[in-house]
Amino acid sequence: ETGVTQTPRHLVMGMTNKKSLKCEQHLGHNAMYWYKQSAKKPLELMFVYSLEERVENNSVPSRFSPECPNSSHLFLHLHTLQPEDSALYLCASSQDALVGTEAFFGQGTRLTVV
């Protein structure tokens, strides 16, 4: 069983829908991350939370809205997405947000926007 669990594993949504991705970590870590993995592009860091405070937002469009209610849970709220937002969204956690700390990843949510 992975220490980082993401649900759902697959999601198909229309451009006018609102949906949320959920991530839960059971490792007692203090930092959590959202990454986007598109075909033929490098893995892109979207958001970083450390001790439930957002510490990084890499110029992500506002149609992606993260939420971190506690150190174990991270959400990514989606609304009015575009087809180019179709990708694998990976959640990760690490002991802290310090540079050089290895991250533990979930299996991802495969998102398709139609």
Place this chain on the structure above:
Amino acid sequence: AQKVTQAQTEISVVEKEDVTLDCVYETRDTTYYLFWYKQPPSGELVFLIRRNSFDEQNEISGRYSWNFQKSTSSFNFTITASQVVDSAVYFCALSVVRDDKIIFGKGTRLHILP
């Protein structure tokens, strides 16, 4: 600016052969970390190794070995006696102390043929 180049997009080798995955990085910082992650078909990235810029000692872990050469800005990864289970996408990544971001390469897809 930081950059990670994995020039090999895709590699196929026959089982039991040795294979080396190349990683070249660019940074002007003197303090940084390098990582390798494995992404099997299940989706999650699995941490393999972290190296800091002050430790050029090569490392061996079972069939895996890493060759860190600051002179050529390379951090190559070798799998000895490859197995079908090694089939995955492998990512090299760079993180500098001055900047909280982690930069991933585009990954190398490795196929181990039975």
